[in-house]
Amino acid sequence: MQKILLYYKFTPIPDPEAVKLWQKSLCEGLNLRGRILVSRHGLNGTVGGDIEDLKAYVKATKQYAGFRDIVWKWSEGSRDDFPRLSVRARRELVGFKNSDDEFEVDENGVVGGGTHLKPAQVHELIEKYGDDVVFFDGRNAHEAKIGKFKNAVVPNTTTSRDFIAELESDKYDDIKNKKVITYCTGGIRCEVISSMMKKRGFKDIYQIDGGIVKYGEAYGDDGLWEGSLRVFDKRMTVNFSDHTAVIGSCVHCGASTSNFENCADPSCNELVLICDTCKKTPALLYHSPACRPKSTVVAQQGKLKE
DSSP: OEEEEEEEOOOOOOOHHHHHHHHHHHHTTTTTHHHHHHHHEEEEEEEEEHHHHHHHHHHHHHHHHGTTTTOOOSSSOOOOSSSSSSEEOSSSSOSSSGGGGGEEEEEEEEEOEEEOOOOHHHHHHHHHHHEEEEEEEOOOHHHHEEEEEEEEEOOOOOGGGGGHHHSSSSGGGTTTTTTEEEEOSHHHHHHHHHHHHHHHOOOOEEEETOOOOOOHHHHHSSSEEOOEEEOSSSEEEESTTOOOOOBBBOTTTBBBOOOOOOOTTTTTOEEEEETTTGSSGGGSSSGGGGGOOOHHHHHHHHHHHO
């Protein structure tokens, strides 16, 4: 039996390169695949493999003092959902472009971040304060097209690097005095975003402990989350129940879908939200006309005129 393990931990790491080599050797010995990032601020990983090997990985990783209290998140999937094992040491644990100069990390995690809420505490906060509570999506905008918390604010972001400009605009001045709950896939991006928001005038910031994944484990599709969760491996999306709502719309025909496809142009890194019917037409698997070979564009235009 196989699973996928998601985790992160903000804690000072004096020698990221040494931790990288240790983690790489550990995963290779246990035949795990996935992606692991190490920085001076901590560890972030998603790995898949046999469940007993994953348990051995958890036990070994917890031997490092700063990693003892990692919140481990288990998800359906396998080793084959990743093409290879990638373990890297880099400057930023989360790619917000120089955001690591904006916050500090100590043995307790990010200094000055948002208040952590367990899934049940999210409901308690909303029951107590109602419309004074706002969900704020800490992911890239395309992820929210197929799943988000109900009535959430979704920033106009293509990559994580766009968040600083978004927060420094005046778009969100009307919610700066409200109780804002940030959320993201597993919680790591919100650790940084909540700190950045507080520095930019947001008064009362919270974050969901364990992110959407932990909330989905607790409430499935019977709570405040609606739709599918976008993930960054072969699975592409994850559903929390057998009655997941489909909130995405095909970019071509408007049909309900949660299916993302990579642009057919290998040089394009964009995704296409497309239904099963439209994806049968090769010309529709391009993110934009600029991505298509000229002959394909001409042929498609001719087809539309018929």
